[in-house]
Amino acid sequence: MTNDFWLERWVSGKIGFHQEEVFHKLIEFWPKLPTNSKVLVPLCGKSNDMVWLAEQGYQVTGVELSPLAVMQFLADNDFTFETTQFENGMKVHMVQELPLRIIEGDYFKFQEQGFDACYDRAAMVAIAKPERPNYVKHTIERLTPSAELLLVSLQHDGELNKPPYSVLSQEVIDLWGEKISKISSENLTQLDPQYKARGYDFFEESVWRF
Structure with missing residues (x-):
């Protein structure tokens, strides 16, 4: 699947993979980590699982290709945020209410390291x-x-x-x-x-x- 395929899915609203509720198996099986552990969520969409993780005291970084998905996530949760754009075209949206940020862009261009955990649901x-x-x-x-x-x-x-x-x-x-x-x-x-x-x-x- 190309990037254009996923961008079109969000534009056309064909996002049956998105679930509004927090995934119950995340709550059941997520390991106990030290407060402020850095958690990576690849291809995060607008999943509210990220909100749950941030509420546990982790520093959460979601990476998502679709600008529409990012904006819907921030709007649906009524978050206040600050946006920074980098030279490679990627954007970082820092949420003020929680230890949470969304990196907008191609996941394979995301080069940051040092994450203590990764959550991959979809x-x-x-x-x-x-x-x-x-x-x-x-x-x-x-x-x-x-x-x-x-x-x-x-x-x-x-x-x-x-x-x-x-x-x-x-x-x-x-x-x-x-x-x-x-x-x-x-x-x-x-x-x-x-x-x-x-x-x-x-x-x-x-x-x-x-």
Whole structure:
């Protein structure tokens, strides 16, 4: 998927991947980290999971390509913010009410390092298989050697050539390394009729940590 594909999805409002509520498995499985730990949220969209993380006392950095998604996130939460633009075209929006900032631009141009944790609910599954190794490598380079990761993957029997992509468990292990482990897994078609209605017979959502 090209950048233009995702920009168009936001402009046309085709953002079924966005969830208004905080993801319950984030609350259940997020590791206890020291206050002010730096948390990276790649391809963050306008997820309110970032608000929850910031409310826990972490310094949260979301990175998002779509200017529309960024502005909607800031407006929906009625945040006061200051914006700085850099020479590479990326913008930083600093929220005043919480320890939270949004980097607006291409994630692969984001070069900051030293993050203590990463939260990926819908980033890796939005990236086509050929680009996933590059995504994982780029993300790991942003993290400290002892960083924590909370990752959500999906495996389903739906269309394989469009997001959310189905990612096999072995691929997750191959990409992130042997230190990653699956801590939760469930077939959502057994819990929510909307998945059956969308044509899935199997839609497994797994949570991983290292």
